[in-house]
Amino acid sequence: MADADPRFDASAEIATPPSPGNPKRRKALLGIAGAVLLAGGGYGIWYVAVGSHYVSTDNAYVGADTAQITPMVAGQVAQVLVSDTQNVKRGDVLVRIDDADARIALADAEAALAKAKRQFGQTSATGQSLAATLAARDQAIASAQAGLASAQAAFQKASVDLDRRRKLAPSGAVSADELTSAVNGYAAAKSSFDSARSAVQQAIAAKDAAKGDLAANRALTTGTTVETNPDVLAAQARVDQARLDLARTVIRAPVDGVVTSRAVQVGQRLAAGTAVMKIVPVDQLYVDANFKEGQLTRVKPGQKVTVTSDLYGSDVVFHGTVTGFSGGTGAAFALIPAQNATGNWIKVVQRLPVRIRLDPRELKAHPLRVGLSMDAEIHL
Incomplete structure (x- = not known):
């Protein structure tokens, strides 16, 4: 019988049954899983009850209408x-x-105003003089017309005398000297008549001129006083401007x-x-909070906001109100706006500035400065 192969072990062919798991390890895994489920459930409950009623951002900064x-x-x-x-x-x-320079300009304007008032007074006085002149022109016309009537009568008499002597001259009843005297008298009477007629026309023309001067003068003064005269008002406006420039x-x-x-x-x-x-104006500051576009679904003007500053920390809480939204995102008003029409476009979540008005009393108690970082939380 051949010797058994020492490398062969019959016991190796028998499968070793798996050992049961470590009970402590299994309990630990179950405990971790339970804790995770409990934490997830707790977060879900908190989000539904509390977290969904707020949106917050730390991308917020103090601003002011400087x-x-x-x-x-x-x-x-x-x-x-x-x-x-x-x-x-x-x-x-x-x-x-x-x-x-402003004081000199004011003195010059005041002098111009005084001059304008004097000129208005002079214009008013000139109107009275022109009215008297017009009345005198009527008298001059009457006198010229009287002179014309007298000259006309003398001319008619000289004309009759000359005709009579011319008829008697052929019979020798009138001497040549007498006839010559009648001719000269006729010529003198006719000249006087023409002069008188011209004098009447000149008197009438002088009256028309005086009437025009009076009308022009009254156009400057009728319906106005020294306080309402246009030239005086213009000079007063220059005084007011000079006084304003001085102030x-x-x-x-x-x-x-x-x-x-x-x-x-x-x-x-x-x-x-x-x-x-x-x-x-440090008592009229506001906060511009840059929220993500997805956070603004339920944000409306008038909602309350709590704000904390890095300057004071979480111990000091400012209370504010949403007053409105910017007309565009920060990227829209950037110096070089994004060119999203290119072929390598990648969607980037945009932020929209939300203006928050702060309580002036809180600002007075804890002053802020423009540009400080803030954390803002809107109560939805």
Whole structure:
């Protein structure tokens, strides 16, 4: 009988039954699975009951309608009374511009106004003189007409005398000297008659001219007084403008706030409209929160918002109200807008700025500054 092969083991052909699993490990896995299911169920319940009633973002920043300070008149800066970071009240003097030129302009305008008033008084007095002249022209016409009637009578008499003597001359009843005298008298009477007739026409023409002058004068004065005369009103408007320009040499704060970006020095020559500084109304700040477009489905103006600042932390909570939405996303108004019509387009979730008005009383208690980061949560 051959020797048995030592590499062969009959016991190796018998399959080893699987050992039962570790009971502790199975319990641990079941416990983890149960915890996960419990956490998922708890989150689902929380989201339905609480989480679905809020949307939040940390992409939010403080903003303000900053007041830009610009001079209304040109001139040299005489005095700067504020500096950056200084708190000012509405009406406080910020800058004084040298007012010498403005004072001279005001004095010139006031002199022009006085002259206009005097000219109106002179025009009124001239009207009275023209009315008297017109009455005198009527008397001159009457006198000229009387002279014309007298000259006409003398002319007619001279004409009759000349005819009579011419008829008697052939019979020798009238001498040649007498006839010559009658001819000369006729000529003189005719000349006087023509002169008288011309005098009447001149008197009538003088009256028409006086009537026109009076009408022109009355057109300037009728229905007006020294206070309502157009020339006086125009001169008064120039005085008001000069007085306003003088007042504008003193630049005042238009709102309460903090001075920033001061860019003016004493002695600097300013042109009208040059930006010299800004005033940030710290009690009228707002928050622009950039929410994802998918978060805005249920957001509406008037909804309440809680906001926290990185400056104060979560211990200080600001309360605000949604006032509206921007007219477009940030990408739409970017300097170089996205060109989505290209072939390599990839959809990117857009963000839309939502304006949130803050409570002025909370801002007064905990001041904020433009540009600070905020966390905003809208109560849906």
